[in-house]
Amino acid sequence: MHEASRQMSDRQFKSIAELIEGQVGIRLPHAKRLMLEGRLFKRVRALKFDGVGEYVDHLSDEDALETELTHLIDVVTTNKTDFFREPQHFDFMRKVAVPELLRQHGRKTRDLKIWSSACSTGMEAYTIAMVLDDMIRTGSHFRFRILGTDISTAVLRLATAAIYNRETIAPVPSEFAKRYFLKPRDRERTDVRVVPELRRLTHFMRMNLMDSVYPVDRDVDIIFCRNVLIYFDRETQRRVVQRLASHLRPGGYLLVGHSESMIHSALPELRQVQPTIFKV
Ligand SMILES: C[S@@+](CC[C@H](N)C(=O)[O-])C[C@H]1O[C@@H](n2cnc3c(N)ncnc32)[C@H](O)[C@@H]1O
Structure with a gap:
């Protein structure tokens, strides 16, 4: 042949x-x-x-x-991702960013908006959802919604279905794995699914970071843009970061991947809180 x-x-x-x-x-x-x-x-x-x-x-x-x-x-597109990838970002979100943003929200609206802007198969978005839901269970008063966007329709289909191979949840703390994933009764099956309570709060949409306008709210509390800027040239990185930052509420945070801290020189108006954490 x-x-x-x-x-x-x-x-x-x-x-x-x-x-x-x-x-x-x-x-x-x-x-x-x-x-x-x-x-x-x-x-x-x-x-x-x-x-x-x-x-x-x-x-x-x-x-x-x-x-x-x-x-x-x-x-x-390279879609490599993981649950709890670069876990210090989720610690920062829980211990610093959310408490601070809630103080800013005051008593009025305690609806946090989080955006996973190159979400791949949704593991980043559902990690955020698990951490925020756990904060609420342990006494914080707020509600949240998560938007996941990506350019690849194949990964967005997986993100929406929220069905993963059991092996992929190895990095998820065992208490969270029990609470936030449904396991099939049939023991032969190796898939698990994110619980509907978190799926309801997490929405996915196709979006190209190259577009000049993003159809997203302009008062987002935290934007994750991790492990995608490395693929772009400097000028594109600058434009993307600038556009993303324009969707943050004052005091909002932008989190980038650990190999992407160089974006700071691209956008000096962002305040660098930690090497990969920025604030407007
Ligand atoms: C390596 S994954 C990172 C996933 C996740 N943020 C993480 O850190 O685990 C990069 C993702 O960026 C997406 N991507 C690449 N170019 C993009 C673009 N121009 N607009 C939106 N998403 C893009 C890819 O489809 C891929 O799913």
Whole structure:
């Protein structure tokens, strides 16, 4: 049987890298070429093309690109995430950010809005939900809503379903794992599902951080934008952070990933509270 080619020419690499950076902001330097070819190959197989090169050429047609774009984005994005990833952020949220934001809210509205702005499969959003719900159970008085956004429709489907493999909840403290996940009666099954009480408070929507306007409230209390800025160039990082910050209420917090603390130099008007925690 004829084996499809995994390779593309220099011209095709340049054209697809530019296309992806233009659409999603993700930079693809030469060092990523092999990885990119591997990822595009999934679409080559699904669509039965002769090779990656032919697939890339196919995308130069506007209509073809429009039909294929969501699939292309699904394969080129890196969606690695975890429950309780970079756990110090959740400690900070519980011990510092939420108590302080509640003092600012005063007695009026105690409805906190949290936004996970590159949410992948939702583990970040549900981690936030578990921590906030636990605060309420242990005596804090407030309500909350969480918005999760991402550019990849494939991960958003998983986030909305909130069904995960049991192994993925290993980082979840055991008390939370018991309280916030439903386990199937059938012991053979390895999936668990976030409880409806948290799912009801967590909504997901497709959004591209490259867009010039974000359809999101402008009084968000805490924005998580973790492990996505690293894929963008400096100017794009600056624009994204600036737009995100404009959706924070005064005193609100922006949390970035631990390899992304460099954004401070991109936006001096944000006050750096800790290396990866900023405040407007
Ligand atoms: C590595 S995951 C990080 C997930 C989570 N924030 C965490 O730290 O665990 C990066 C996510 O950013 C999303 N992403 C990449 N480019 C994006 C863009 N332009 N707009 C919105 N989301 C984007 C990807 O689809 C992916 O799900």
